[in-house]
Amino acid sequence: SQQGEEDPQALSIQEGENATMNCSYKTSINNLQWYRQNSGRGLVHLILIRSNEREKHSGRLRVTLDTSKKSSSLLITASRAADTASYFCATGPYGGATNKLIFGTGTLLAVQP
Amino acid sequence: DTAVSQTPKYLVTQMGNDKSIKCEQNLGHDTMYWYKQDSKKFLKIMFSYNNKELIINETVPNRFSPKSPDKAHLNLHINSLELGDSAVYFCASSFDRGGKETQYFGPGTRLLVL
Numbered sequence: 001s002q003q004g005e006e007d008p009q010a011l012s013i014q015e016g017e018n019a020t021m022n023c024s025y026k027t028s029i030n031n032l033q034w035y036r037q038n039s040g041r042g043l044v045h046l047i048l049i050r051s052n053e054r055e056k057h058s059g060r061l062r063v064t065l066d067t068s069k070k071s072s073s074l075l076i077t078a079s080r081a082a083d084t085a086s087y088f089c090a091t092g093p094y095g096g097a098t099n100k101l102i103f104g105t106g107t108l109l110a111v112q113p
Numbered sequence: 114d115t116a117v118s119q120t121p122k123y124l125v126t127q128m129g130n131d132k133s134i135k136c137e138q139n140l141g142h143d144t145m146y147w148y149k150q151d152s153k154k155f156l157k158i159m160f161s162y163n164n165k166e167l168i169i170n171e172t173v174p175n176r177f178s179p180k181s182p183d184k185a186h187l188n189l190h191i192n193s194l195e196l197g198d199s200a201v202y203f204c205a206s207s208f209d210r211g212g213k214e215t216q217y218f219g220p221g222t223r224l225l226v227l
Binding site: 099106 | 156203213215218
């Protein structure tokens, strides 16, 4: 299976704490993206990191990428109850159709108020 | 002002029926996609169209037939529905040039086959 793996599968934290999610993938990539899915809704793009980048920030989000280990992490700082959602990583393959995203298994984050 | 919209939102039907799901985007994107998300939340691409031309066609039963009348619309027709087709189907779109990797998703169509 080409599916990426994410861990943990589920994460429960208190408001104000930081949340870290990890993603591992199997093939060479052009880019890696993180998406959020609120319950019963579609996916929303959060951040994209290219294969030649190692770290990227966007607001309270910090993404790292280690292509040698084929892994990425998403850090959400100072979490809020509104951050409660499922988070998915998605890889765009190297060469060919870079928009043919392969999604990870997702991490369900619950932020307790 | 909805960016990517899908209809219907819910679809409950009997095995063996034929059904269609419609998708429209008003973002001016060139490329549209259909994804299937199963009960374990695994999300997998099914098809992709670029300017009405099929460019990605994953291993999907030929009971599934996408149709793109224009680059703002991508419909999915499913023949002879089976129990295993029950899932959430998401439409998405993106540009076909700089920044094309970011995809914008619709709200999903929840299909239940009885």
